[in-house]
Amino acid sequence: MKRMPSEQPTEHYDERVFSIDEQLCSLLRQRKDISNDNPGFPPEDVISKWALKYDLYEDYLRSLFWSMRMDDFFKPRIEPTGFRKHISVLKSIEKDDQVYSVTVIRQYENASVIQLHIDWDEAKDLPDLHHHNTFELFLGEQYDCWQDRAGGSTGHYTYNFIVSPPLPDDISSMDLVFKEYRDTFKENPTGLEIVINIE
Numbered sequence: 001m002k003r004m005p006s007e008q009p010t011e012h013y014d015e016r017v018f019s020i021d022e023q024l025c026s027l028l029r030q031r032k033d034i035s036n037d038n039p040g041f042p043p044e045d046v047i048s049k050w051a052l053k054y055d056l057y058e059d060y061l062r063s064l065f066w067s068m069r070m071d072d073f074f075k076p077r078i079e080p081t082g083f084r085k086h087i088s089v090l091k092s093i094e095k096d097d098q099v100y101s102v103t104v105i106r107q108y109e110n111a112s113v114i115q116l117h118i119d120w121d122e123a124k125d126l127p128d129l130h131h132h133n134t135f136e137l138f139l140g141e142q143y144d145c146w147q148d149r150a151g152g153s154t155g156h157y158t159y160n161f162i163v164s165p166p167l168p169d170d171i172s173s174m175d176l177v178f179k180e181y182r183d184t185f186k187e188n189p190t191g192l193e194i195v196i197n198i199e
Contacts, residue, residue, distance in 0.1 A: 032071070041065055069185055077146060078164045082109030087171060091196045097121065100194045102176060105167060112163040113148075116178050116194070122155035134184055135194075137161045138177040174198045 031039055042050075042065055051058040084107045092101035098120045106113040116135060137145040143163050150159045159178075167174070176196040182188040 028068070031068070037071070039068065041069065075146075078111050078162065080106070080108040080111040080113055080162060084108060085169070087167075087169065089171075089196070089198060091198065093194055093196065095192070095194070100178070100196075102196050105171065107166060107169065110164065110166065112167040114161045114163060114176065116159045116161070118152075118157045118159075120155055133190060134181050134186070135159050135178045136181065136186055137163070138179065139163060139167070139174070143167075171198050 042061075047058055047061050047065070050056070051061055087105040087107060089102045089104055092099050094100075098118055101117045101119070102114060103117065104115075114137065116137075134147060134150070136147070139145055143165070145161055145163050148160045148162045150157065152158055176198065178194040178196075180190040180192040180194075182190055
C-alpha cells in the first residue's frame with residue numbers, strides 16, 4: 001500500500017514555539033525509550049485530570065495519545081520492485097475446519113511477498129470470521145515483516161505480507177510463523193498460531 005506524500009497543512013509557523021516543538025520531539029523519544037516502545041494508553045480519569053489541569057479538551061488528549069500508539073504505522077516501508085521469480089511453497093495446515101496455506105513466495109530485488117490464504121466451507125461463513133482480526137508474520141529478527149493488505153470473499157480470505165530484506169532463494173528449513181490478533185495494534189492475541197514448515 002503506497003503512502004500518500006504529506007504536505008504542510010499551512011505555511012504559517014510561529015517561531016516562538018520552535019523550542020517547545022523540539023522539546024515535544026525529545027519527550028516523544030524519551031517516552032518510546034522508557035516504555036520499550038509499548039506505552040499503552042493513559043486511564044480515562046488521568047486524561048480527565050490532565051485536561052482540567054492544563055485547560056485542554058479530553059477528546060484532544062485522547063486523539064493525541066491514540067496517534068502515539070500508531071508510531072509503527074508511519075515507519076518507512078519498501079515497495080517491492082524488480083520482480084525476479086516465484087518460489088513454490090505449496091504448504092497448508094488445517095485447523096478448526098479452516099485451511100491455512102502458502103502457495104508461493106514472490107521474490108523481488110528489494111523484498112519478498114508472502115500471502116497467507118485462509119479457506120473454509122462457505123456454508124459455515126460467519127461475519128465475524130478472520131477478516132475482523134489481523135495476522136503478524138515472524139521470520140526472525142533479521143527480517144522486517146508487515147501486513148500490506150488483506151481481503152477476501154465468502155469462504156476465502158488472503159493476507160499479504162511484505163518482507164525486507166528479501167528472503168534467500170533457498171528457503172529450505174525455514175518456518176513461516178503467523179500469529180493472529182484481535183486488533184491492529186497487536187495487543188490482543190487470539191492464541192492462534194499457524195506455522196508453515198518449509199522443508
